[in-house]
Amino acid sequence: MVASALRRGAHAYVYLVSKASHISRGHQHQAWGSRPAAAECAAQRAPGSVVELLGTSYPQDDYSNLTRKVLTRVGRNLHNQQHHPLWLIKERVKEHFYKQYVGRFGTPLFSVYDSLSPVVTTWQNFDSLLIPADHPSRKKGDNYYLNRTHMLRAHTSAHQWDLLHAGLDAFLVVGDVYRRDQIDSQHYPIFHQLEAVRLFSKHELFAGIKDGDSLQLFEQSSRSAQKQETHTMEAVKFVEFDLKQTLTRLVAHLFGDGLEIRWVDCYFPFTHPSFEMEINFHGEWLEVLGCGVMEQQLVNSAGAQDRIGWAFGLGLERLAMILYDIPDIRLFWSEDERFLKQFRVSNMNQKVKFQPLSKYPPMINDISFWLPSENYAENDFYDLVRTIGGDLVEKVDLIDKFEHPKVQNTPPGP
Secondary structure (H helix, E strand, C coil): CHHHHHHHCCCEEEEEEEECCCCCCCCCCCCCCCCHHHHHHECCCCCCCEEEECCEEEECCCCCCCEHHHHHHCCCCHHHCCCCHHHHHHHHHHHHHHHHCECCCCCECCEEECCCCCEEEHHHHCHHHCCCCCCHHHCHHHCCECCCCEEECCCHHHHHHHHHHCCCCEEEEEEEEECCCCCECCECCEEEEEEEEEEECHHHHHCCCCCHHHCCCECCCCCCCCCCCCECHHHHHHHHHHHHHHHHHHHHHHHCCCCEEEEEEEEECCEEEEEEEEEEECCEEEEEEEEEEECHHHHHHCCCCCCEEEEEEEEHHHHHHHHHCCCCHHHHHCCCHHHHHHHCCCCCCCCCCCCCCCCCCCEEEEEEEECCCCCCCHHHHHHHHHHHHHHHEEEEEEEEEECCHHHCCCCCCC
């Protein structure tokens, strides 16, 4: 029924009606494993099977959950496709950093890495960033795992430790990231992030400050809402000031001067204190990025014990949708010339307003089906829909659940 509906309309909506004993998030759905549709959706996990990705073979196990749909997207690198809207945003950010921040010898202070492999170890994606073993972000239902030790990165922060360990102290990382997600105009299992890190020595941070030689980066105290236990308050305030000034200049470069900005306290495992930046754009407050003072434990473990730093990360799709008025995140994957030609501009800073490609109305279909009593995650169904219907399915909503009181504890029949 779903496949039939998807074939009939260029703008098909599927509204999901399910009858279930209960829904359990975070577990992989096994009941569809033997059906043809499910076999298309999930990578095969026969004993000894492997998945080939970017020229490397990865043995599969009980954690493997890559879908054919996602596999076809790996390696597309939209952020490196010239004149693509994501490429335009990346290049504008690069241009800004190259011009604003110059090293001692006149070369750019920040180096850029935009071709790193999206395949990382679970240690890189989680442990290196101090994400606890029981943190919900590790859930199998929310990530794409090749196996228990390798996965598609869920954020560009997965490369922070390696680059710091290589001796870098100012860099940008841009790349595609992967998270299993719902289906609507604002969510897609692949999107693109830009990450930035900057470290400071004592001399760099306090340069030009009167009596700066007497100030220190580190102390042994207690952690508070304002700082980590190893940082002095003076060092944190200088780093925080530099971070916020850097980001204020960046958004002014992207959106224009006079932009109203506010900072919201938040939490990330790898920064403290942490903030989200919100901008007032066309009368609406929009969250555009997350940032903070890097956890010193992370910096120390990478071999930069004498430095303190900041980091921030932003979503390229998020910025492009705001700047170019693009209404649907799936449009970034379009190969339609009517979409792509709108961004072939002679000046990357030129204003572009997206023009819709189609005026056809949506097609809405309701479906119902039984759910198993356990081992089911909604993201399993979303992956199945994406594999069968592709990006023609614009939205999937759960509009009702029913549990029969007389068979509450009885598994559904065939």
